[in-house]
Amino acid sequence: MSAALELSGLTKSFGKAEIIRGVDLSIGKGERHAIIGPNGAGKSTLFNLITGRFAQTAGTISLHGRNLAGLEPYQINRMGLSRSFQITNIFPAMTVFENVRCSLLWSMGYKYSFWNLVSRSKALTEGAEQILEQINLTARRNLPAGVLSYAEQRALEIGITIAGGADVIMLDEPTAGMSHSETDYIVELIRKVTENKTLIMVEHDMGVVFGLADYISVLVYGEIIATGRPEEVRGNAKVQEAYLGEALEDEH
Amino acid sequence: MSDTAKTTASPQRAGAMSLTLGPWIVAALLLLVLPFIFDNNSSITIMNQMWITVIFALAYNMLLGQGGMLSFGHAVYMGMGGFLCMHVMNYVEDFGIALPLPVLPLFGGLFGMGFAMLIGAISTSGAGTRFAMISLGVGELVAACSVIIVAFFGGEEGISGDRTYGLPFFGIEFLKQIEVYYLISFWLMLSAALMYLFSRTPVGRMANAVRDNPERAQFLGYSSRWVRFYSFMASGFFCGIAGGLFAINYEILTEENLNTSSSGIILLVTFLGGVGFFFGPIIGAIAFTLLQTVLSLKTELWAFYAGALFLATVMYFPGGLAGLIMMHVPAFKFRNAGKLVMPYVKTLIPGLITVLGIAALVEMIFHYRHASVGDDEMTIFWTTFDSHSVVPWVIVTVITAIASYITKTTAPDLKEAWGDANTPPTTGGDA
Structure with missing residues (x-):
């Protein structure tokens, strides 16, 4: 299995503070990989490095074998990597339908065209409606996205993230701030929409992590202290000590 | 992906985003009929000014309302288009070139677009303060150039020409105001329709997305900068068209057409009308031109009232006149x-x-x-x-x-x- 995403010797410093301290990680195609770790471990920073939001200080990131150094987020996105954000990041003033349709434009080849009318494209309309169906927001179609409930906005964000047909999906705390039933709903949704895709997610809810992930990496103070199958990670003494013992206790 | 889309066979919603022709037909008929209702020369002069302002305001709103870019120097693009058209007009007169007057605004549009591409290349990397300051700086710069580069801007007295020296267009010499009125109306309908259609294209839709959340747009495969740049370019084109029509209508352009106060007025007009709706700037331009022309005949203080109205709009009706209408x-x-x-x-x-x-x-x-x-x-x-x-x-x-x-x-x-x-x-x- 060739790697969808490969990090080697990845480092990121903000001034003197070294947030990511030499991360090596290989995520295979079709894998569901969760990154866990205590607050401030650098999980979100790692996401921001991979997606081109920040530039790394040292090391390389490659997507399907191609080095991402110096690429802008939109270029990385066009290579088939899409992400969601920890804090809901949608287009609040646009309708739900419009949100989804905008996220389809590039992948459907419309680019910056000003000679096509979006409403005339059947493929675009149907594609957006299909995504809405998948994320159960068909009924909310014509509402401004900003008025949706929190869980619905999170679902919409996942919809936007997967709409472009990217094969590597990165979700940053998709269930943060959700009730139990909402979490179940989102987990089901994630499972459904990321089928046959590579999923990389940061998540605090251990129930979600162990239920969804094929592999887990534990990030502590900018270093990955363990990577492996859920049961291996659960049994790892170092992980128990650094993080998981505490986190699992919190669950109960 | 498209295969599965076909198999689900969801009903196509034609009505949801279809382009309704009704308002456009009504607008076209109104433009045709208005000069018969208000048939004295001064009304036609006012309407000419009004429709030029409508085009300018709509073009400005491509940035402000649809792209979220606040420009303080947009008169430059209209002025540049106008000056170029003035030169072309004089050139036609001097060399007897067979260029029909009605196509003249196109030159203004292209020149406005060219200049917008030049400035947009540096200014559109952001939409916030940086963009606003660059637009202000460029505005001041060009206004200052108008007394320095006399060959193009004609110094303090500006440059003037005569629209009637070209060849007659289907027998029309554009001697009369009413002929110019229909020329302006034609360009108004064409520009407004094109600007409306632009807002319905992929790049026009993404302009809205970038306005709302530039970062998210980046993660959807679009460079916010390029999206802004294209909006800026298109806006420059239609500003240039308005400038060309101004040149035809007034037959003179001066520094006043480029300076910051003209830029300020178009911001005021657009905001007064409402930036949130496509037709907002149209209402704004009509209301403002009426204030400017009719009220200024009655009182010297008309600008004071226009200012008060603007303040009231900003404070109480940020949606502008269009927002006020749509509230109902x-x-x-x-x-x-x-x-x-x-x-x-x-x-x-x-x-x-x-x-x-x-x-x-x-x-x-x-x-x-x-x-x-x-x-x-x-x-x-x-x-x-x-x-x-x-x-x-x-x-x-x-x-x-x-x-x-x-x-x-x-x-x-x-x-x-x-x-x-x-x-x-x-x-x-x-x-």
Whole structure:
């Protein structure tokens, strides 16, 4: 299995503070990989490095074998990597339908065209409606996205993230701030929409992590202290000590 | 992906985003008929100015409303287009080139677009303060250049020409205002339609997305910068068209067409009309041109009232006049609009009297302070009186105070009626 995403010797410093301290990680195609770790471990920073939001200080990131150094987020996105954000990041003033349709434009080849009318494209309309169906927001179609409930906005964000047909999906705390039933709903949704895709997610809810992930990496103070199958990670003494013992206790 | 889309066979919703032709046909008919209703020359002059401002304001709103870019120097693109057209017009005259006048604005558009591409290349990397400051700087720079590069801008007196020296276009020489009116109307319909269609294209839709959340747009495969750049370019094109029409209509362009005060006015016009709706700037341009032309005949203080209106819009109706109109849509939808009529009459008539009363006081103070010595007589609202005697002051003050009091006491009822009218009919009672 060739790697969808490969990090080697990845480092990121903000001034003197070294947030990511030499991360090596290989995520295979079709894998569901969760990154866990205590607050401030650098999980979100790692996401921001991979997606081109920040530039790394040292090391390389490659997507399907191609080095991402110096690429802008939109270029990385066009290579088939899409992400969601920890804090809901949608287009609040646009309708739900419009949100989804905008996220389809590039992948459907419309680019910056000003000679096509979006409403005339059947493929675009149907594609957006299909995504809405998948994320159960068909009924909310014509509402401004900003008025949706929190869980619905999170679902919409996942919809936007997967709409472009990217094969590597990165979700940053998709269930943060959700009730139990909402979490179940989102987990089901994630499972459904990321089928046959590579999923990389940061998540605090251990129930979600162990239920969804094929592999887990534990990030502590900018270093990955363990990577492996859920049961291996659960049994790892170092992980128990650094993080998981505490986190699992919190669950109960 | 497209295969699965076909198999699900969801019904296509044609009505949801279809392009309704109705308003466009009405607009075209109005443009055709208006000169027969207002057929004196001064009305046609006002309408010419109005339609040019409409194009300019719509082009400006491509940035402000649709792209979220606040430009303080947009008169530059209109002015540049205008100056170029003026030169082309003179060139046609001097060398007898067979260039029909109606296509002249196209040159202005292309030149405006070219200049917008030049400036946009540096300014569109962000939409915030940096963009606004660059636009302001470029505006000042070009305005300053107008006295330096005399060959192009003609120095202080500007450059002028004569639109009638070209070849007649199907026998039309554009000697008469009415001929120019129809030329402007043609370009107005064409530009407005193209700008509307632009907002419905992928890049136009993404302009909205970038306005709302530039970062998210980046993670959808779009460079925010390029999206802004294309909007800027298109806006420059239509500004240039407006400039070309200005050149044809006035046959003179000066520094005034480029400077920051002209840029400020178009911001005011667009905001007054409402940036949130496509037709907002149209209303703004019409309202402002009327204020500028009709009101300025009545009072020297028209700019003061225009400023006050702008302030009131910003503070109380950030959606502008278009927002104010669209606010009433739910009430009509619920068939509750009738409930608003009486409360409106009760509040808005005294409200109007209050505003007019305050305006009268402003005029009286102005007359008292600035009229030449011995000129004590003044006329407002068809009434002539002595501005130095106490009685008119007392009368106006009392009327204004009473009207303001009535407005204030009836306002809560209006508010209640408003809430009532905007409640869906299933829950609202007959009371």
